[in-house]
Amino acid sequence: MQNTKKTLLALLLIIFGVFGSDIKNIVPNFNPEPPVVKILNIEEPSQDILESVSIFSSMVEDPDDRAKIAIFNYEFANRVSSYKTTSQQVNDVYALAGKIFFKGALVDKYDGLGEAIIELMQKCVGEDNHTLTQKEKEDLSANFLGLAWVLIHTR
Secondary structure, three states, rough: OHHHHHHHHHHHHHHHHHHHHHHHHHHHOOOOOOOOOOOOOOOOOOOHHHHHHHHHHHOOOOOOHHHHHHHHHHHHHHOOOHHHHHHHHHHHHHHHHHHHOOOOOOOOOOOOOOHHHHHHHHHHHOOOOEEEOOOHHHHHHHHHHHHHHHHHHHO
């Protein structure tokens, strides 16, 4: 048993002596990089939507905030198309849900974020208060899914 250990150690030293620093290329990496995990499974949005929401990528810098805002907007986007509501009610629900979800953590943290969200919402439903059509709700959903996608896929 003792000779086997000495023989194995001698063999390892000979291999290292022959191959030197190239041993890393021969021996497989037993600690591979962990795979990148997507926090949300969202299809890449259309080019028009990407252009509308690309501003959000440069606005929000903190990775945790990006993930939280993406999750919030993903949930909003998935629910809004089933609401029977007016444009003002959608705005109110979004604002109230955001206040509860973020607990004030984003207030005044990112210049222009609130205004950009309002502009995106108005782009989808207009400025006048009215009952939303199914097309407007689908447009809201697609754009807010795009916002979520941009936050988790770009930097």
